[in-house]
Amino acid sequence: MGGGYPYSAAEGILAEYQAGEMMREKGYTVIARNVNYPKIGELDLVCLKDGLLVIVEVKYRSGDMAGDPIEAVTPSKIKKLCRAAEKFIEENSFYDYDVRFDVVSFRDGVPEHIEDAFYGVWGV
Amino acid sequence: MLASIKSYALDGLNGYPVDIEVDTQKGVASFEIVGLPSTAVKEARNRVRAAIRNSYFDFTPKRTTVNLAPADMKKEGSAFDFPIAVGFLAGTEQISAERLNEFVMLGELSLDGSLRRISGVMPILISALQKGYKKFIIPEGNAAEASYIRGIEVYAPRNLADACAFLGGLKEIAPVKHRLYSSVAAVNKYDVDLKYVKGQTLAKRALEIAVSGGHNLLMCGTAGAGKTLLAKCIPTIMPDMTFEEAIETTKIHSVAGILDPEEGMVTVRPFRSPHHTASLMSLIGGGSKSVCGEVSLAHNGVLFLDEMPEYNKKTLETLRQPIEDGVVTVTRVARSIEYPARFMLVASMNPCPCGNYGSRDKNKQCTCTYAERKRYAGKISGPLLDRIDLYVTVDGVEYDELRSAPAGESSADVKARVERARAIQRERFSEEKIHVNAEMNNRLIEKYCKLDVASEKLLEQAFRRYSLSARSVTRILKVARTVADIDGRENITVNDLAEAIRFKTREPGNEID
Numbered sequence: 001m002g003g004g005y006p007y008s009a010a011e012g013i014l015a016e017y018q019a020g021e022m023m024r025e026k027g028y029t030v031i032a033r034n035v036n037y038p039k040i041g042e043l044d045l046v047c048l049k050d051g052l053l054v055i056v057e058v059k060y061r062s063g064d065m066a067g068d069p070i071e072a073v074t075p076s077k078i079k080k081l082c083r084a085a086e087k088f089i090e091e092n093s094f095y096d097y098d099v100r101f102d103v104v105s106f107r108d109g110v111p112e113h114i115e116d117a118f119y120g121v122w123g124v
Numbered sequence: 125m126l127a128s129i130k131s132y133a134l135d136g137l138n139g140y141p142v143d144i145e146v147d148t149q150k151g152v153a154s155f156e157i158v159g160l161p162s163t164a165v166k167e168a169r170n171r172v173r174a175a176i177r178n179s180y181f182d183f184t185p186k187r188t189t190v191n192l193a194p195a196d197m198k199k200e201g202s203a204f205d206f207p208i209a210v211g212f213l214a215g216t217e218q219i220s221a222e223r224l225n226e227f228v229m230l231g232e233l234s235l236d237g238s239l240r241r242i243s244g245v246m247p248i249l250i251s252a253l254q255k256g257y258k259k260f261i262i263p264e265g266n267a268a269e270a271s272y273i274r275g276i277e278v279y280a281p282r283n284l285a286d287a288c289a290f291l292g293g294l295k296e297i298a299p300v301k302h303r304l305y306s307s308v309a310a311v312n313k314y315d316v317d318l319k320y321v322k323g324q325t326l327a328k329r330a331l332e333i334a335v336s337g338g339h340n341l342l343m344c345g346t347a348g349a350g351k352t353l354l355a356k357c358i359p360t361i362m363p364d365m366t367f368e369e370a371i372e373t374t375k376i377h378s379v380a381g382i383l384d385p386e387e388g389m390v391t392v393r394p395f396r397s398p399h400h401t402a403s404l405m406s407l408i409g410g411g412s413k414s415v416c417g418e419v420s421l422a423h424n425g426v427l428f429l430d431e432m433p434e435y436n437k438k439t440l441e442t443l444r445q446p447i448e449d450g451v452v453t454v455t456r457v458a459r460s461i462e463y464p465a466r467f468m469l470v471a472s473m474n475p476c477p478c479g480n481y482g483s484r485d486k487n488k489q490c491t492c493t494y495a496e497r498k499r500y501a502g503k504i505s506g507p508l509l510d511r512i513d514l515y516v517t518v519d520g521v522e523y524d525e526l527r528s529a530p531a532g533e534s535s536a537d538v539k540a541r542v543e544r545a546r547a548i549q550r551e552r553f554s555e556e557k558i559h560v561n562a563e564m565n566n567r568l569i570e571k572y573c574k575l576d577v578a579s580e581k582l583l584e585q586a587f588r589r590y591s592l593s594a595r596s597v598t599r600i601l602k603v604a605r606t607v608a609d610i611d612g613r614e615n616i617t618v619n620d621l622a623e624a625i626r627f628k629t630r631e632p633g634n635e636i637d
Contacts, residue, residue: 085152089151095151116183116185120154
């Protein structure tokens with residue numbers, strides 16, 4: 001986990017749960033959690049709203065030391081998320097959807113929802 | 125959905141059409157640009173995204189692929205931002221695609237959605253017009269340079285939102301008004317004048333001959349004698365540029381991105397004086413992008429090399445070919461581009477390293493040895509000196525001359541004579557492809573530089589006495605032709621020839637012996 005910051009598995013699970021609740025409150029339907037494709041990547045939350053498939057990456061940090069949690073979404077992480085998203089779309093036939101990447105970042109336990117946080121990268 | 129927008133790119137001074145295809149599909153949100161984009165073109169993705177959002181459009185998450193066709197030409201610059209953004213908006217059905225095909229679009233986007241000025245608009249418009257494109261949308265900042273071109277309809281919106289409203293028929297934008305070149309050409313914009321140069325009668329005469337016939341000039345003189353001041357006066361006595369010449373020069377300056385945004389046109393002859401540390405590439409042009417160099421920026425104007433022996437010898441030698449041919453072909457692995465480089469070379473140098481050799485002042489005696497002087501003069505090679513038509517020694521002026529002499533002829537007076545001499549040349553060469561005497565080839569020299577018996581004899585004597593090269597002789601003949609033209613004489617007289625020989629043969633190397 002990112003550089004040994006004070007972190008516990010329990011806190012992580014709690015954060016993912018809270019993020020899901022937040023999305024639900026905003027009118028999204030959570031259709032999957034913790035989708036794990038070994039060697040490809042992992043999707044924290046997958047939501048649906050108005051014909052839009054939203055892949056949510058949950059980032060958790062405590063304290064300011066670690067910088068903004070969004071910074072932890074690196075290009076290599078983005079590539080993994082893209083591949084995992086493609087796999088998810090394929091397995092569940094979501095071909096006819098626009099796909100957006102969101103980030104829910106927790107800073108000292110306060111969640112923030114960043115819509116359309118980044119764009120996918122192909123090739124590279 | 126697929127949208128296709130017409131745009132234009134530059135290869136040297138010639139434009140070629142680029143089709144920008146923007147495909148927006150459902151799927152994992154991404155934005156890819158293909159078709160051999162350079163880094164600046166790839167970065168368009170970030171500018172386009174911000175500009176679209178800040179223009180209150182939706183940058184909806186789509187799997188977007190942008191193709192720049194033809195895909196085998198390397199695309200440079202930021203002029204595709206605007207057409208890519210329009211393509212995206214059309215692809216996502218935020219604007220109507222109906223009128224898109226009518227226009228060629230160019231422009232860089234600022235993050236706030238406004239259109240920024242780009243370089244190279246003038247040559248693009250000219251080559252697009254030749255291919256039959258008539259309607260353009262370009263940034264507001266480029267409107268001035270577009271306004272001189274007849275026969276096209278140019279719209280210059282301020283920002284992306286305005287452009288889209290115009291394309292959708294929601295807002296009218298008036299096309300850019302056509303401007304006449306003659307309205308801007310005749311204004312005097314110089315802050316030097318020959319009348320402020322005291323004394324120096326001989327040098328002024330050399331200047332006049334050089335400018336009248338487009339000949340190359342080397343001024344040699346002690347430090348502070350006024351060489352640089354004289355050189356700076358050259359543009360003031362040069363004839364006004366014709367519209368064609370102005371277009372040629374503007375094209376180059378537009379590509380180089382040094383065009384005045386207000387003026388939009390180069391209306392005064394360029395005077396380029398690169399510092400003597402100038403590198404070979406900066407002078408001739410080159411680099412991986414094959415950009416143009418100082419010789420091309422000086423096209424139709426003056427290339428002034430102050431303190432000529434201080435330049436890198438190799439750099440100087442590269443000037444030999446453009447001086448002769450008037451074009452530079454910059455060849456790199458990726459591409460080969462021909463830039464026009466018809467300039468008048470004006471150079472200045474000191475007679476020796478300490479700068480005092482030959483000074484009339486008793487207190488300023490030269491301290492250099494013979495060998496030092498020889499070495500200094502030798503820094504300019506023979507072949508290069510051979511290409512210079514006029515050598516003139518610029519002596520320091522006496523105090524009386526400096527303070528009391530009546531103001532000499534003004535630049536305007538000299539210019540009138542130059543214009544007259546040029547008019548004669550224009551008429552003479554109306555059937556040929558050249559403008560001035562300096563550009564005559566051997567066939568034309570044969571035809572227009574006929575000598576009488578006395579002149580022939582003088583030339584023969586000079587040939588033997590100074591061991592002239594064949595090229596030197598042709599250059600002398602050309603200068604003699606110009607001297608005759610200044611006085612409006614049909615035939616070259618002995619005096620004309622004598623003056624030409626005199627200016628040609630007093631070169632710095634000769635003086636020292």
